[in-house]
Amino acid sequence: MPTQDELKLQAAQRALDFIEPGMVVGLGSGSTATLFIKLLGEKVKQGLKIRGIASSEDSAKLGAELGIPIIGFDKATETDVTVDGADEVAPGLALIKGGGGKLLREKIVASASKKFIIVADASKIVQKLGKFKxxxxxxxxxxxxxxxxxxxxxxxxxxxxxxxxxxxxxxxxxxxxxxxxxxxxxxxxxxxxxxxxxxxxxxxGLFLDMADLALVAGADSVVEYTPETKF
CATH class of the missing domain: 3.30.70.260 (ACT domain)
Incomplete structure (x- = not known):
């Protein structure tokens, strides 16, 4: 059985499949989103041309350190894809977010996204929101x-x-x-x-009707959940 950290990494790696050259990418916050930013930084060093809009000062600093050009909404008023984590994921892709304290900027970036993708491990899946504060x-x-x-x-x-x-x-x-x-x-x-x-x-921290896709890593694979997926 993979560890939780290994599962988070698997979900973050799958999210790279949705990134294309020239995109503006929303950079989430938290442990799984941080893994995605690090993986994205490796791709940038290999020549991938993208720009990032960060959902927190921590993510902006990390992205810049990894060579990702960080811009604000004055340069682009939407992101092509935003990749972020979640504390809970319920049917309909209803979310609780904000365990890391970045919920305001996370929701701003999510609201300006053409495609909002959640990366998580299977422990975050719930039938009803509310186990997490x-x-x-x-x-x-x-x-x-x-x-x-x-x-x-x-x-x-x-x-x-x-x-x-x-x-x-x-x-x-x-x-x-x-x-x-x-x-x-x-x-x-x-x-x-x-x-x-x-x-x-x-x-x-209630993020409702915002996520388009959740990439959830379990014991055997990374499963794609949409708002229509039966849990």
Whole structure:
């Protein structure tokens, strides 16, 4: 049985099949997306001509270090393909993302993609979203208000802490993240609408009707899931 890291690498490698010369490629964030960026950097060193739009400062730095030309949306207003990871993948390719804290920029890049591809190992497949903590990015001033509203909705939350005990985790845009306690999301669309309507919420980790394809590595192969795939 391959290790989880080996499975992530297999999924990242399959994603390279969707990259063609001249493309603008959205570079995701997180462990599996990082593997994809490293593999893409190797192709660039071998002569592949592409440009990248990164979904985080970390991904932009890594891509630049590997020789990938990094641009912004002022140079191209969409990506041909975006490759990113996910914390959970449910039927319809409904996703929870944001475990790495980059959900705002990840959703911006995903929303501007002609083709949005998820790379993951089989452990990320679920029948219902909610085993993973749902992240909600908030303006610091609004945190107490949003915390109370989430509690009223039945989603108690806590402020994400930075690694190493240095205090609250701060996003690339200077915001806080509230991590909702794990619980099954009965109706993701309804919850997403509630979160979208909360003043002070910048973005949330429900990525619905966005992914076109998920490349999921299991014990025997990398399986392609579409929104129509039966799980």
């Amino acid at each position: 749902l992240p909600v990015e908030v303006i610091p001033m609004a945190e107490p208000l949003v915390t109370e509203r989430l509690r009223a909705l039945g989603y108690p939350s806590s402020i994400r802490q930075a690694k190493g005990g240095s205090g609250n985790y701060i996003t690339d845009e200077g915001n806080l993240i509230l991590d909702c306690d794990p619980m099954q999301v009965a109706d993701p669309e309804v919850l997403a609408a509630e979160l979208d309507g909360m003043v002070g919420v910048v973005e949330h």
